[in-house]
Amino acid sequence: MVTLSSRNGRHGNVVIVNVKKDAAAAPRAATLHQVAQAAGVSLITASRALAKPDKVAAATLQRVREAAAALGYVPNLMAGGLKAQRSRTVAALVPVISVPQFLPTVQALTETLDAAGYQLVLGQTGYDRSREHALLQTLIGRRVDGIVVAGLLGATADAEGIRRLGIPVVETWDLGPQPLDMLVGFSHAQAGAAVARFFLARRWRRLGLVSADDERARQRVQGFCEAAGADLPVAWVPAPATVASGRAGLAELLRREPRLRAVHCSSDLVALGVLNEARARGLRVPQDLAVCGFGDADFSAALEPALSSVRIAAAEIGRRAATMILQRCAGQAVVPAVVDVGFEIVERASTTASPRRP
Amino acid sequence: MVTLSSRNGRHGNVVIVNVKKDAAAAPRAATLHQVAQAAGVSLITASRALAKPDKVAAATLQRVREAAAALGYVPNLMAGGLKAQRSRTVAALVPVISVPQFLPTVQALTETLDAAGYQLVLGQTGYDRSREHALLQTLIGRRVDGIVVAGLLGATADAEGIRRLGIPVVETWDLGPQPLDMLVGFSHAQAGAAVARFFLARRWRRLGLVSADDERARQRVQGFCEAAGADLPVAWVPAPATVASGRAGLAELLRREPRLRAVHCSSDLVALGVLNEARARGLRVPQDLAVCGFGDADFSAALEPALSSVRIAAAEIGRRAATMILQRCAGQAVVPAVVDVGFEIVERASTTASPRRP
DNA sequence: CTGTTAGCGCATTCAC
C-alpha cells in the first residue's frame, strides 16, 4: 500500500488527463519548445539544429532530430513568418480560374514558387472590381510576399497602398502605359492588328469577329478593326466565353453579314464553337470560312481542320513573374521590370486554303 | 532662437528620419500600435474598435477608424492567426491545375471559402507521391485549417500525422474503402461499368477504350471491362491526357482492332481527339463509331456531333468540400462525412444512332 | 467602457 501510495503523486495527473474536454478539443501540434525539452537542450539550440545544422554539435543535432521526428514536429510557419516579416506566400489574382488561358501561367507560377519554398494563394476576382479590392486587402493582411495579377491593377486605390508597402507586384497578360511595378505581358491591340493583317495578306475579305466582352478581348477587337481600316461586324459574347457562345456568335454574325468569309475569335474555345456551327450549316472551313482563334489551346492543333491561332507564352509568363517576385524577395533589383513576351500567329489549316472568289 | 531651440528636441528625429538606410528598406506596414497612438487610445481599445465595434464608445470608435484609415492600416493576419491558432486558409491539392475536370471544383472551392473569409492555397503534386509529402508538410507548417485533395490520401505516412493534428481533410473525386476523414466523391469503377452497360444496352459491340493512365481512369477502365465481361483493347495514354493523345489513342486502337465500333474515353478532351481522328479517317460518328467521353466538359454539348459523356457534379464537389471544412472549423460535426455525389450519363448524338449491322 | 498583463511559436540579439 505504501508503495502504491508513493505513486499516488501521479494519480492526479492521470485523472486530469482522462478528463477529455471534448472530442473537438484540438490536439495541438508539437512546438519547438517540446522538441527542445525532449532532446534535453534549450529552445534556441533546437531551433538552430533544425535551421542551421552546421552550427551545432553533431551529437546535439542527432538528438534534436530524433526528438523532432518522434514528436512529429512541423515548424509553425506563421510564427516564423511573423518574426521574419514574410510569409513565403505569393498571391495570384485571376478573373476566374476556369479561364483556360491562364492555366499554364498559374501552373508555372505554382511550380516555380514551390521550388523556392513559396506557396501560391489563389484569388478569383470574378471580373468584379469591388471583389478585387476586398481580396487585395485580405491578401495584404496575410502579408503575401508578392502579387501576380492577370491583367492590370491600374490606378486603383489599392495600387497606392500596395506601392507604399513595397509589395512586389507583377501585372501580366497585358501591357499598360504605366505599370504599377513589374510586368510580363504583351499588347492586345497589336495582337488583334496582327491577325487582321494576317487575314488581309492572305486575301481574306469580309472579316468579322466573335469576341468575349472582357477588357483585353475588346482591345484586340479594336486593334483588329483599326488595322483592317473598317468598322467590322462583331458578335459580343459574355465573358468567360464558351463553345456554346461561340456557336451562337457565328450564327449572329452570319445573320448580320451572310457573306462573311473570315472570322477571328477571342479564344480557341470560341473558335471551336464557330467551327462546329460552321459544320452544322454546311460551311467548309477554310474554303467557305476562315477561322482564327486566340490562345493556341492544347487541343487546337488536333482539330479537324487544325485551328490557326495566336500563341502566347503563357507558361513563360508564369515562370518569369514568379522569378521576378522571388528576385525581389531576395533583395535583388529586377531589370528589366517590364517584359513584352509578344505573341506568334500559328498558321494551320483553318486559314490556309486560298479563298473562293467572291 | 530660444523658440527654435525649444523645438530642437525634434531635430535629432528629423536627422534620423533622413538617414534612409537604403531604397530597399521595407516601409513596414502600420501596426495596431501606431493606430492606437494616433487615436490616443490603448492598443487593446484600438483592437476592439476594429474587431467588435459595439463594445466601444462611439467617439472612440470614430477616432480609431479615422486613425486606421489615415495610416492605411491593414491587420496582420499572421499575428492574429498565431494567436488564434488558425490561419483562415485551406489547401487544395491537385495533380496539376490544368486538368480541366478539377477546375469547377477549384473554382467553387475558392468562391465558397472566400465568402467565409478563407483563402485557398494551391498545391500541385504533379502525380508525384514525394512531392505530395513535401507539400503536405509545408501546408501543415502553414497551419492550414483544412485540406481538400483531389483523389485519396490513402494510408500514407502523412495521413497519420494529419489525423493526429485533427486537421479536417476532404478527399474528393473518388470513393475509397476507408476515407481518412471526410469525403465527397463517387465510384470510378461504377462509372466505368455504367458506361459499358450503356453501350451494351444500345447494342454497341466491339468496344474499346482510350484512357489516361492515372489512378482513377484505370479504375474506370477496370469497371468497364468487368461489366462488359471481356478483355477489351485499351490504348493507354500518359496523364494528363490531351487531344493529341486522344487522336493517337484511336489510331492505336484501330490498329489492334480494325472493326472497333464503340470507344469510351477517359476525358472529353481525349474524346475530342478521337472524334477528330475518326473524321480524318472518314469514319462517321456515331454510324461507324460510337464515342463516349468522361467529365462532360463545357464544350461537349456544342460539338458536332454532340458528345455523350459522364457528367460529374464538379462544382458541387467543391462547394460541399468547402462547406464541410468550414463546418468543422466552426466546431460543428459533419454528418454525413462521406458523400457519394454519383454521376450521370449524358446521352448525345455521338452514341445515339443505332449501329450498323456487322 | 477602457487599460494592463500575458502569451501564441519562433528567431535574433546578446552573453557565457
Add this chain to the structure above:
DNA sequence: GTGAATGCGCTAACAG
C-alpha cells in the same frame, strides 16, 4: 557551442 532574454503583431483574459 550553447543558453537567456527580447520582441514580431495581435488578442483573450482579467483588472480598473
